[in-house]
Each structure stands twice: as structure tokens, then as C-alpha cells.
Amino acid sequence: MGELWRAALDLVLGACCPLCGEPGAGACRRCATALAPEPSPFTLGAFEVVAAGTHTDARRDALLAWKVGGEVALDALMAHQMAAAVLVLLEDGPSVGLVPVPTTRRSRRERGRDLVADLAARTATVLAEVGVGARVERLLRLTRQTRDQHALDRSSRRRNLAGSMRSSEPPRGVPLVLVDDVVTTGATLLEAARAVSRWGPAEVLGGAALAVASHPTEGIRSR
Ligand SMILES: [Zn+2]
Secondary structure (H helix, E strand, C coil), X not given: CHHHHHHHHHHXXXXXXXXXXXXXXXXXXXXXXXXXXXXXXXXXCCEEEEECCXXXXXXXXXXXXXXXXXXXXXXXXXXXXHHHHHHHHHCCCCEXXXXXXXXXXXXXXXXXXXXXXXXXXXXXXXXXHCCCEEEECCCEEECCCCCCCCCCCHHHHHHHHCCXXXXXXXXXXXXXXXXXXXXXXXXXXXXXXXXXXXXXXXXXXXXXXXEECCCCCCCEEEC
16 A cells, blocks of 8 residues: 555656646646637638637647647646637537547547547536536547548548538537537538538537637638
């Protein structure tokens, strides 16, 4: 028992901020402050999206460490960022269903987990702490494995994703927010919205993301 306790203590003392190396668990106060959410609403056509910030500087570095570097110590920080974006869409609604966009098998293998689904789950916990009844609604699945979007231009991304998602029937009477990590062209969120709306007029408030590309491409309009 004594050894276990020491091992647990070592885990804490050995931990440091994954962004600057400051000792402690998770992101330190300074880094978290530098990443304070600045939710920016914009629209993709008629679809409303709120990102916690732009995909630049410290936020871009943090997202890279989290997504590519596998820094699970940043999970809590990312969940707070996402909660801030969701709250802008929700205004003062008492409850929300968070719908993660689906992950390809390749991405799940590379990351070792379904990053967006895990993010949605942690975000629901953060929202509950501020009195919002949030639950994850895993409505969406891929009907085929899509290509890695990174090297694709805007029209190729749209073609790559067109018809790639299917949605289960959304719950009635629960406003929904579609959750993604980074919005580049918006093709993923729009495909997700299309799939959910096939069931009729579900109450989709919009999409929420951790960041939006710094130079939004044609079709994205600031509000
Ligand atoms: Zn730090």
C-alpha cells in the first residue's frame, strides 16, 4: 500500500505541463491563460459554427501536441475550450446533445483512440459542472473510409466526404451541437449536418470546434 501511494505521488511530481514543461499535472496556469477561449461564430452557408479560437500560434501548437503528439494531459484543457464554444451556440438552453463527427479507422489507429468522441464525452462533463444537462449522442457513422483530408483542396475535400456519413434517428426535443476538432474548409461539419438533417427538422443548433483555420476559405463568413 505504501509503495502504491509513493508511485502515485511520483506520477504527480513527475508530471509537467505538456506545453512548456512547468511541473504539475496538465496545462499550467500560464499556458491555459494564453489559450483562453475566444469563441468566434461564423457561418458555413446557412450553418452556424462556433470555434474556440483560430488555428494559429499557441492554439495551433497545443492542438498539434494534443492530436498528433498524443498529449492526453491536454484533454481537460481541450474540453474546456469546446465547452466554451458549445455554450455560445446554446445561449441559455438547459440541455444539449453533443454529436461527435465520426473518425476514420486510420485516424483511430494513428491516435490510439477516437479523439473527437472522447472530447465530446469530456465536454459533456464540463458542461454538467456549469449546470447544463449534456450528453453525447453518437448518431453519426461513416458509410465508407474517407481519404486523409490534409493534402486535398476544397473541392476535393467536398468530393471525398460527400455522402460519407449516415445518422441514426436524432432524439426529439433535444437541441444538438455537432462537434469537430479543427474546421478547415467546413466540409466535415457540413456533411455531418446533411446526414443528421435527413431525418427531418432535428434541432441542430450548429457546429462547435476547437479552432478554425486562420485563413478561412471561400464559403466561410464571419458573423
Ligand atoms: Zn505551461
